[in-house]
Amino acid sequence: xTANAFEALRDPARARMLADALVRVTSKIGRDPxxxxxxxxxxxxxxxxxxxxATFPAALEVIMGPxxxxxxxxxxxxxxxxxxxxxxxxxxxxxxxxxxxxxAMSLGDARARGARVxxxxxxxxxxxxxxxxxxEVVFFATGFETTAVATAAVLLADPPPNFSVLSxxxxxxxxxxxxxxxxxxxxxGFLAAGHAATITGWGVFEPFVAEHGIPxxxxxxxxxxILAGLVRLVELILEGRAAVENMYPRCxxxxxxxxxxxxxxKVFRPTGGRWxxxxxxxxxxxxxRDELARVDARRRFDIDLATLWASAPSPLAHQCICxxxxxxxxxxxxxxxxGKECVPDSPVGAxxxxxxxxxxxxxxxxxxxxxxxxxxxxxxxxxxxxxVKVLP
Amino acid sequence: MxxxxxxxxxxxxxxxxxxxxxxxxxxxxxxxxxxxxxxAAMDDGAAIPLGDERWLVVTTDSHVISPIFFPGGDIxxxxxxxxxxxxxxxxxxxxxxxxxxxxxxxxxxxxxxxRVQASVRAACKEASAPIVTGDxxxxxxxxxDGIILNTTGVGITTRVVRDSGLRPGDRIIVTGTLGDHGMAxxxxxxxxxxxxxxxxxxxxxxxLIAHVLARHGDAVTAMKDPTRGGLASALFEMAHKGGVGVVxxxxxxxxxxxxxxxAELLGLDPLLVANxxxxxxxxxxxxxxxxxxxxxxxxxxxxxxxxGRCTSERPGALVLDTGFxxxxxxxxxxxxxxxxx
Amino acid sequence: MAxxxxxxVRKQVRLDVVDEPVxxxxxxxxxxxxxxxxxxxxxxxxxxxxxxxxxxxxxxxDLMAADVxxxxxxxxRERGDR
Numbered sequence: 001x002t003a004n005a006f007e008a009l010r011d012p013a014r015a016r017m018l019a020d021a022l023v024r025v026t027s028k029i030g031r032d033p034x035x036x037x038x039x040x041x042x043x044x045x046x047x048x049x050x051x052x053x054a055t056f057p058a059a060l061e062v063i064m065g066p067x068x069x070x071x072x073x074x075x076x077x078x079x080x081x082x083x084x085x086x087x088x089x090x091x092x093x094x095x096x097x098x099x100x101x102x103x104a105m106s107l108g109d110a111r112a113r114g115a116r117v118x119x120x121x122x123x124x125x126x127x128x129x130x131x132x133x134x135x136e137v138v139f140f141a142t143g144f145e146t147t148a149v150a151t152a153a154v155l156l157a158d159p160p161p162n163f164s165v166l167s168x169x170x171x172x173x174x175x176x177x178x179x180x181x182x183x184x185x186x187x188x189g190f191l192a193a194g195h196a197a198t199i200t201g202w203g204v205f206e207p208f209v210a211e212h213g214i215p216x217x218x219x220x221x222x223x224x225x226i227l228a229g230l231v232r233l234v235e236l237i238l239e240g241r242a243a244v245e246n247m248y249p250r251c252x253x254x255x256x257x258x259x260x261x262x263x264x265x266k267v268f269r270p271t272g273g274r275w276x277x278x279x280x281x282x283x284x285x286x287x288x289r290d291e292l293a294r295v296d297a298r299r300r301f302d303i304d305l306a307t308l309w310a311s312a313p314s315p316l317a318h319q320c321i322c323x324x325x326x327x328x329x330x331x332x333x334x335x336x337x338x339g340k341e342c343v344p345d346s347p348v349g350a351x352x353x354x355x356x357x358x359x360x361x362x363x364x365x366x367x368x369x370x371x372x373x374x375x376x377x378x379x380x381x382x383x384x385x386x387x388v389k390v391l392p
Numbered sequence: 393m394x395x396x397x398x399x400x401x402x403x404x405x406x407x408x409x410x411x412x413x414x415x416x417x418x419x420x421x422x423x424x425x426x427x428x429x430x431x432a433a434m435d436d437g438a439a440i441p442l443g444d445e446r447w448l449v450v451t452t453d454s455h456v457i458s459p460i461f462f463p464g465g466d467i468x469x470x471x472x473x474x475x476x477x478x479x480x481x482x483x484x485x486x487x488x489x490x491x492x493x494x495x496x497x498x499x500x501x502x503x504x505x506x507r508v509q510a511s512v513r514a515a516c517k518e519a520s521a522p523i524v525t526g527d528x529x530x531x532x533x534x535x536x537d538g539i540i541l542n543t544t545g546v547g548i549t550t551r552v553v554r555d556s557g558l559r560p561g562d563r564i565i566v567t568g569t570l571g572d573h574g575m576a577x578x579x580x581x582x583x584x585x586x587x588x589x590x591x592x593x594x595x596x597x598x599x600l601i602a603h604v605l606a607r608h609g610d611a612v613t614a615m616k617d618p619t620r621g622g623l624a625s626a627l628f629e630m631a632h633k634g635g636v637g638v639v640x641x642x643x644x645x646x647x648x649x650x651x652x653x654x655a656e657l658l659g660l661d662p663l664l665v666a667n668x669x670x671x672x673x674x675x676x677x678x679x680x681x682x683x684x685x686x687x688x689x690x691x692x693x694x695x696x697x698x699x700g701r702c703t704s705e706r707p708g709a710l711v712l713d714t715g716f717x718x719x720x721x722x723x724x725x726x727x728x729x730x731x732x733x
Numbered sequence: 734m735a736x737x738x739x740x741x742v743r744k745q746v747r748l749d750v751v752d753e754p755v756x757x758x759x760x761x762x763x764x765x766x767x768x769x770x771x772x773x774x775x776x777x778x779x780x781x782x783x784x785x786x787x788x789x790x791x792x793x794x795d796l797m798a799a800d801v802x803x804x805x806x807x808x809x810r811e812r813g814d815r
Contacts, residue, residue, distance in 0.1 A: 004740045005760070005777050006777055008777060008781055009777065009780065009781075012715045012716055014781075014784065015716050017788050018784065018787070018788065021787065021788055045659075048719060049661075049714070050714045050715075050716040050717060051712065051713070051714040051716055051717030051718045051719035052716055052717050053717065053719070054717030054718045054719070055716065055717045108398060108399070109396075109398075112396050112397070112398050112399075113396070121658060121765075121766075122765045122766040123765070123766075124747070124766055143765075146764050146769065147764065147765055149750050149764075149767065149769065150750075150764070150765045150766065150767045152750075153747065153749040153750050153767060157749065195762070195764055195769070198762060198769050198770045199769060223716050224780075224781075224784055225780075228783070228784045228787055231787055232787065247783070249776070249779065249780070249783070250772050250773070250776035250777070250779065250780050251762050251770045251772060257750065257751075257752040257769060257770060258752070259750060259751075259752055260750040260752070260769060263749075263750060364720070579742075585744055585745050586742045586743070586744050587736075587742065587743040587744070588741060588742030588743060590742070648741070649740065649741035650741040650742050651741070652741055653739045653740050653741025653742045654739075654741065654742045656739070657739050657742065657744065657763075
């Protein structure tokens with residue numbers, strides 16, 4: 001089989017039909033806005049990459065929640081990596097993490113000042129670095145539970161003695177609770193991350209739905225997956241039904257990937273911590289268990305954050321209202337920092353760090369239309385199917 | 393403004409433009425004859441009128457690519473092609489002369505130097521562009537990384553093509569598949585374990601451009617080569633300078649299967665990845681098909697395609713029609729991969 | 734480890750955490766170099782049918798919607814989906 005069997009899930013004709021269905025079912029609700037939230041960086045990226053917001057009905061607000069793992073990595077966590085790098089330890093991390101601001105500087109800044117920071121595409125590359133080197137290598141591990149599974153697998157597979165992990169991994173389900181419980185929060189449904197659910201199973205959302213009465217639909221990442229997921233979610237809102245529905249059955253089951261879960265919880269324990277722009281999320285951070293102390297960078301090294309605070313820590317963070325923005329309570333122009341101290345080149349909160357963050361989009365596109373990146377005013381054109389056969 | 397130079401300042405995007413404007417362009421004395429295209433234009437090269445409807449075109453490039461040998465080419469071929477192509481983008485498809493200066497790290501293998509030089513020679517022959525002078529320096533081990541090449545090129549043209557000439561209604565044409573160079577280099581560099589036919593497109597394309605300009609010179613309103621930062625960066629700059637909006641049809645952009653798959657796997661956008669053997673042109677609407685046909689006649693233009701058009705709406709903005717919806721591309725940060733050229 | 738074809742390039746992917754044994758010809762879901770799910774054969778078709786149902790129901794007149802959904806749900810239960 002040489003043709004891509006999954007290409008059908010990117011069929012623009014079916015996408016248009018699903019988009020039309022979404023418009024119809026949203027209008028049956030008859031309110032404006034109807035607010036739903038997705039909590040996955042990959043959903044953010046797919047929506048942006050395919051320009052799907054242009055197809056959403058005006059009355060449907062699809063809010064980008066705290067689903068970009070890079071963006072919600074808080075300053076103290078970045079500071080830990082920066083301090084290690086400045087101490088002379090070799091730090092390996094995913095490329096996106098380089099420009100995330102810490103209290104005094106980002107890892108990219110530290111590198112410009114002489115620290116050894118390597119960009120890797122996967123944790124196994126970091127292992128290769130450690131094997132080839134004599135010095136200590138610390139992997140600054142960011143990402144949600146799906147990515148944490150890879151870190152767990154690596155740590156359970158006999159890593160080299162000079163390798164350790166600084167875990168900034170996060171766990172998504174608890175932050176949905178936070179958003180649902182925010183005073184004034186208007187989120188009526190959640191689109192859940194399909195790949196995280198591949199690991200955890202969709203059953204993990206049942207208690208949330210039972211407690212909060214808010215429907216959750218698990219969706220995949222192809223254009224059809226996202227549109228179909230939204231259609232189903234809006235239908236549930238229309239019916240007033242609080243249920244978990246799985247619209248990604250090819251990858252997600254109720255129990256999930258049990259083997260991966262075992263490895264995950266063997267290596268990590270959930271603990272409370274700050275997410276940038278949201279404050280405290282109980283059980284939202286994944287830290288290494290005591291049994292893994294040997295490979296825990298926090299225990300192997302003495303990370304003295306005070307060395308970074310020669311300049312007073314920025315007071316700006318206290319004024320950041322990203323949490324409210326993600327909860328659908330506030331818009332970026334209500335933030336005192338927006339467009340002034342907080343701009344894409346020097347972002348304060350997660351919403352500005354992420355290229356798909358609400359604040360970033362407002363800033364880039366001039367902020368009036370809440371479905372930015374889309375321009376509902378431009379009617380969608382039919383696709384031009386110029387198939388290019390590439391000649392040798 | 394930063395207080396230190398960062399990698400982003402070399403990426404060919406927003407930060408680099410800011411650095412150039414702030415440090416190099418601002419306050420620079422001009423002193424060129426009227427009608428010149430100089431530093432402030434930040435075009436692919438400079439053009440100085442000589443009288444008799446002839447212009448001298450001059451351009452320079454430094455090459456710091458890593459690794460220096462990659463599938464489809466090497467730093468030598470790149471050094472020649474990059475400069476020849478910049479001249480061609482200004483309309484100077486016939487190269488008078490090239491210079492080549494080299495800075496070497498102590499310990500650089502002699503055999504590698506010979507290999508690079510052989511490649512430089514071959515590319516010069518292919519481009520009919522002689523190297524007439526140069527310079528050689530050696531720095532201590534660890535003081536630079538291997539080798540840096542700088543080439544400067546001069547040519548004469550009777551018509552200067554600017555990168556600022558786009559007008560509403562013009563069509564956007566690319567001369568071939570996009571993302572080849574960046575993805576080939578990335579795959580080699582990071583030992584990502586990607587198997588597949590990823591090859592750089594590095595090549596001098598003066599003869600392709602000459603072929604088109606000879607037949608349809610007046611129909612080509614603007615040209616640029618999409619190197620660092622890819623098609624998106626080049627088009628963004630062209631739209632900005634031309635004061636037009638550009639709507640790009642993503643489905644029409646030619647991308648090889650390998651580049652598409654590798655880019656998706658790595659979370660990169662082929663529209664943002666460097667090319668070293670391609671051009672993007674603005675063409676008068678009525679003649680777009682004819683220009684396309686002319687390009688496809690030439691071996692270097694077989695996969696040319698019309699990929700978009702210019703509008704008077706949203707000047708300076710780049711709109712991408714994804715086939716599902718549309719989105720605005722903001723000014724790209726630049727090339728996602730460091731030391732790509 | 735398995736060599737996986739991404740429709741244009743091939744790459745090694747680790748099998749440490751995949752949920753079922755994998756053999757040549759299987760489809761897998763890849764995340765940062767790890768296969769996290771063996772995607773059962775015929776699942777693309779099943780997915781497309783799922784989306785077709787959605788469109789059928791969404792296009793149906795309100796009066797009939799509940800009936801249609803009920804029928805479809807019954808059909809799904811019989812097939813053992815979801």
